[in-house]
Amino acid sequence: MRYRSTSRKAPLTSLRGAVLRGLAPDGGLYMPVEIARHSPKELEEFRGLPFTEVCFRVVRPFATPDVPEEVLWQIVSEAINFPVKLVSLSPGLHILELFHGPTLAFKDFGARFMARLMGYFVRGETRPLTVLVATSGDTGSAVAHGFLNVPGIRVLILYPSKRVSEAQEKQFTTLGENITALEVAGTFDDCQRLVKQAFSDAELNRCAFLTSANSINIGRLLPQMFYHVAAYRQLPVASVPLIVSVPSGNFGNLTAGIFAKRIGLPVAKYVASTNANDVVPEYLLTGEFHPRAAKTTYANAMDVGNPNNFPRLLDLCRNRLEYVQKEIWGHGVTDEETLREMKAIHDRFGYIADPHTAVGVLGWEAFKLEHAEPAQGLVLATAHPAKFADVVMKAIGTAPPLPDRLATYLKREKLSLAISSSYAEFKQFLLAN
Numbered sequence: 001m002r003y004r005s006t007s008r009k010a011p012l013t014s015l016r017g018a019v020l021r022g023l024a025p026d027g028g029l030y031m032p033v034e035i036a037r038h039s040p041k042e043l044e045e046f047r048g049l050p051f052t053e054v055c056f057r058v059v060r061p062f063a064t065p066d067v068p069e070e071v072l073w074q075i076v077s078e079a080i081n082f083p084v085k086l087v088s089l090s091p092g093l094h095i096l097e098l099f100h101g102p103t104l105a106f107k108d109f110g111a112r113f114m115a116r117l118m119g120y121f122v123r124g125e126t127r128p129l130t131v132l133v134a135t136s137g138d139t140g141s142a143v144a145h146g147f148l149n150v151p152g153i154r155v156l157i158l159y160p161s162k163r164v165s166e167a168q169e170k171q172f173t174t175l176g177e178n179i180t181a182l183e184v185a186g187t188f189d190d191c192q193r194l195v196k197q198a199f200s201d202a203e204l205n206r207c208a209f210l211t212s213a214n215s216i217n218i219g220r221l222l223p224q225m226f227y228h229v230a231a232y233r234q235l236p237v238a239s240v241p242l243i244v245s246v247p248s249g250n251f252g253n254l255t256a257g258i259f260a261k262r263i264g265l266p267v268a269k270y271v272a273s274t275n276a277n278d279v280v281p282e283y284l285l286t287g288e289f290h291p292r293a294a295k296t297t298y299a300n301a302m303d304v305g306n307p308n309n310f311p312r313l314l315d316l317c318r319n320r321l322e323y324v325q326k327e328i329w330g331h332g333v334t335d336e337e338t339l340r341e342m343k344a345i346h347d348r349f350g351y352i353a354d355p356h357t358a359v360g361v362l363g364w365e366a367f368k369l370e371h372a373e374p375a376q377g378l379v380l381a382t383a384h385p386a387k388f389a390d391v392v393m394k395a396i397g398t399a400p401p402l403p404d405r406l407a408t409y410l411k412r413e414k415l416s417l418a419i420s421s422s423y424a425e426f427k428q429f430l431l432a433n
């Protein structure tokens with residue numbers, strides 16, 4: 001498969017080029033030049049095959065000829081080594097739990113797959129690849145775990161001191177090995193600025209082989225099709241249309257959903273469910289896209305004011321509002337509504353939803369209120385409730401059970417290095433290491 005830029009000014013490249021670069025040289029995002037449909041017969045077969053085999057068949061057209069089949073098979077089977085669970089709350093409402101990976105959030109799918117793919121692409125390189133990531137919490141842990149012990153790659157995670165929760169911090173500062181956490185005396189914006197400056201520093205890039213691992217990387221997006229297929233395999237066969245509600249921030253998850261629809265999955269519509277950061281629902285309503293500074297909410301992994309995958313969504317919908325509206329319906333909610341919904345879900349179904357998942361359920365319910373036709377709803381559950389224990393406590397009055405994985409990290413010792421927010425100091429560190 002060849003990859004093009006959404007801005008269409010950069011040359012076509014291979015999957016290797018797209019994954020190692022991240023962003024296209026014209027500032028656009030990489031897209032496959034085509035998305036081939038699977039026939040209804042092939043899709044039917046997906047129901048009966050082992051999940052690894054299905055993931056392999058889904059991603060193969062996107063990775064050929066860059067990645068030999070046996071390597072791709074190994075990448076898929078190592079990366080996706082945890083289950084996707086479907087929980088049916090009622091006959092018409094299903095929850096797809098994407099949080100059974102090592103860091104208890106859906107980002108494990110993308111990060112684990114991309115890490116192994118990059119590991120393959122840099123084999124034989126003489127210089128190690130340095131992955132720079134700025135994180136406000138969740139991305140750091142998924143990326144750190146994804147790359148842990150991948151040969152030829154080291155990871156530097158920059159995070160704002162005292163501005164991430166202890167559970168988040170412990171998940172990416174205690175690993176050691178090829179993962180280094182830099183605790184920056186500053187804000188998340190400072191961390192992002194340091195990373196951006198490093199990428200545009202010509203002198204530094206001559207000495208070091210740098211790349212990024214944020215959610216615009218196509219290597220993180222492709223494996224996010226897998227769980228949409230997992231849902232298709234597990235959902236009861238129904239005669240009514242399927243509506244998929246996606247709790248969204250940077251819109252990588254929803255973009256992957258549209259990819260999954262393009263390869264043939266029967267989805268009638270996606271719901272873009274957001275917190276108060278509702279620039280996309282607003283766009284769907286008014287046709288105007290106004291990125292703005294992010295607001296802080298309880299569903300903080302979706303506190304994004306300028307969703308970085310938006311150009312891909314437009315590109316998939318031929319840059320026309322009416323096509324975007326055909327695929328996606330949007331709904332934004334407040335923190336109060338989120339808390340109330342977490343309590344309502346717990347009261348009605350005995351199910352503990354994390355705040356992001358509750359935003360997704362609210363999106364589905366709002367859709368249903370405005371659309372009378374029968375439909376079944378699927379809500380993506382993006383994080384384990386224990387990752388947001390304080391919000392859960394506030395909503396339902398009890399703490400969610402703490403999974404062993406998280407408890408283990410909380411006991412470990414933090415290994416981060418403190419740095420100031422000055423670029424000169426950061427550059428010095430990069431050059432010295």
Ligand SMILES: *Cc1c(COP(=O)(O)O)cnc(C)c1O
Nearest residue numbers: 248249250251252253301382383
């Ligand atoms: C990252 C994240 C999201 C948002 O996903 P996008 O692909 O950025 O839209 C939602 N929920 C959780 C828990 C996340 O970590």
